[in-house]
Amino acid sequence: MSPRYTTLVASLPPLGGLFEAREPAISRLKLQSRLSLLHPNDRRSLDRAIGILSQGLFETSSDDGGTSGGGAAQGGAGGDALLLADTQRFFREVSNPLLRQLVGHRLDLRTVVAALRRRHRGESEPPRDQAWGYGPLLPTIERHWSEPTLGLAGVLPWIGEAVRLLESNDLIGLERLLFTLIWRELDRLAQGHNFDFEAVVIYLARWSLVERWSNYDTVAAARRFRQLVHGGLGRFTDTIAVCAAR
Amino acid sequence: MNDHLSLTVLGWIGIYAPVALGAIGAAIGCTIAGQAAIGAMMEVSSGYGRFVGLSALPSSMSIYGIVVMFILNRPVTPINSGGLFGIGVLSGLAFLVAAIYQGLCCASAISGSKSKPEIFGLALAPAAIVEGFAVFAFVFALVAAGGIPTS
Numbered sequence: 001m002s003p004r005y006t007t008l009v010a011s012l013p014p015l016g017g018l019f020e021a022r023e024p025a026i027s028r029l030k031l032q033s034r035l036s037l038l039h040p041n042d043r044r045s046l047d048r049a050i051g052i053l054s055q056g057l058f059e060t061s062s063d064d065g066g067t068s069g070g071g072a073a074q075g076g077a078g079g080d081a082l083l084l085a086d087t088q089r090f091f092r093e094v095s096n097p098l099l100r101q102l103v104g105h106r107l108d109l110r111t112v113v114a115a116l117r118r119r120h121r122g123e124s125e126p127p128r129d130q131a132w133g134y135g136p137l138l139p140t141i142e143r144h145w146s147e148p149t150l151g152l153a154g155v156l157p158w159i160g161e162a163v164r165l166l167e168s169n170d171l172i173g174l175e176r177l178l179f180t181l182i183w184r185e186l187d188r189l190a191q192g193h194n195f196d197f198e199a200v201v202i203y204l205a206r207w208s209l210v211e212r213w214s215n216y217d218t219v220a221a222a223r224r225f226r227q228l229v230h231g232g233l234g235r236f237t238d239t240i241a242v243c244a245a246r
Numbered sequence: 247m248n249d250h251l252s253l254t255v256l257g258w259i260g261i262y263a264p265v266a267l268g269a270i271g272a273a274i275g276c277t278i279a280g281q282a283a284i285g286a287m288m289e290v291s292s293g294y295g296r297f298v299g300l301s302a303l304p305s306s307m308s309i310y311g312i313v314v315m316f317i318l319n320r321p322v323t324p325i326n327s328g329g330l331f332g333i334g335v336l337s338g339l340a341f342l343v344a345a346i347y348q349g350l351c352c353a354s355a356i357s358g359s360k361s362k363p364e365i366f367g368l369a370l371a372p373a374a375i376v377e378g379f380a381v382f383a384f385v386f387a388l389v390a391a392g393g394i395p396t397s
Contacts, residue, residue, distance in 0.1 A: 003278045003350060010285025010357040034288075195282070195353060
């Protein structure tokens with residue numbers, strides 16, 4: 001552990017728990033300014049990783065109206081192909097073990113979720129003509145496509161819970177489960193890293209989760225507000241319409 | 247003749263090692279803790295003094311080094327050079343490593359207490375424990391130095 005980024009890490013406020021914060025403890029602008037303390041080589045590696053990590057777990061070609069609106073913007077299968085190209089480039093160019101581990105874990109998770117959602121959507125077999133996933137779990141998933149847990153129950157104990165949440169259309173619950181898994185993985189990876197580059201990477205990964213979750217909350221709150229307004233005005237809709245006609 | 251010279255050199259290395267190694271360690275430790283203090287000051291709007299004060303804690307290792315050097319300082323002879331070298335180098339290494347790790351402890355204490363000022367006192371405990379180990383090395387270097395012949 002090299003204390004290379006003591007100033008940077010010490011200047012970052014604690015993020016608190018994953019689902020506790022209403023908003024990230026530090027704004028994106030301020031965080032960007034603090035990251036200017038990174039060495040250019042580290043910054044380049046970090047940017048490569050962020051390009052992959054910042055894409056939501058639901059942003060896949062199988063997006064059928066999930067919780068994230070970013071997937072549509074990615075352009076379906078084109079978005080997946082782009083992500084896979086980014087991933088291959090990342091693993092070619094970045095040698096930092098923790099960054100590789102972090103991206104690998106996130107892609108495994110994303111591949112599993114993509115498979116579950118495709119199957120939930122009614123696809124009876126994995127796509128043959130397009131790249132849709134990445135990582136060592138892919139062959140197992142394709143072989144055990146028809147099994148409820150994709151043959152991964154032994155490796156991923158949480159997959160049963162994910163299947164149950166998806167089948168009950170509890171997408172928020174599923175997102176919460178996935179975020180918790182990533183947060184725990186970050187806890188594990190953070191062991192022994194206090195003031196080095198890895199500590200900065202882990203902080204950023206956590207910050208991105210908190211920011212994403214707090215944004216979800218904002219979207220959910222806006223939706224709920226609209227529902228309440230609609231529900232409250234519902235009884236008066238006819239009256240307003242009559243008044244307008246007069 | 248050569249043997250005599252080598253032993254003399256070893257003796258002088260032993261005399262100066264506690265200061266040199268203690269100063270190197272203190273410089274590294276204070277740098278680590280000082281960087282953390284600067285980082286914390288970017289985030290908080292008060293309490294700067296205690297961060298800077300805490301970041302100077304590893305400097306005590308160079309003071310221990312100076313004291314050990316004064317105790318060891320005597321005419322170097324082939325009889326006492328081995329003892330001077332052993333006690334000087336090993337106590338210096340102890341100060342060096344203790345200073346670096348104490349710097350890390352101080353950096354963690356600064357980083358942790360910037361958002362939770364109430365843990366400042368408790369956060370000092372790891373640095374104080376490291377200081378305790380350095381004091382062991384210091385005291386027993388003084389005790390052992392008493393047994394080295396002066397000429």
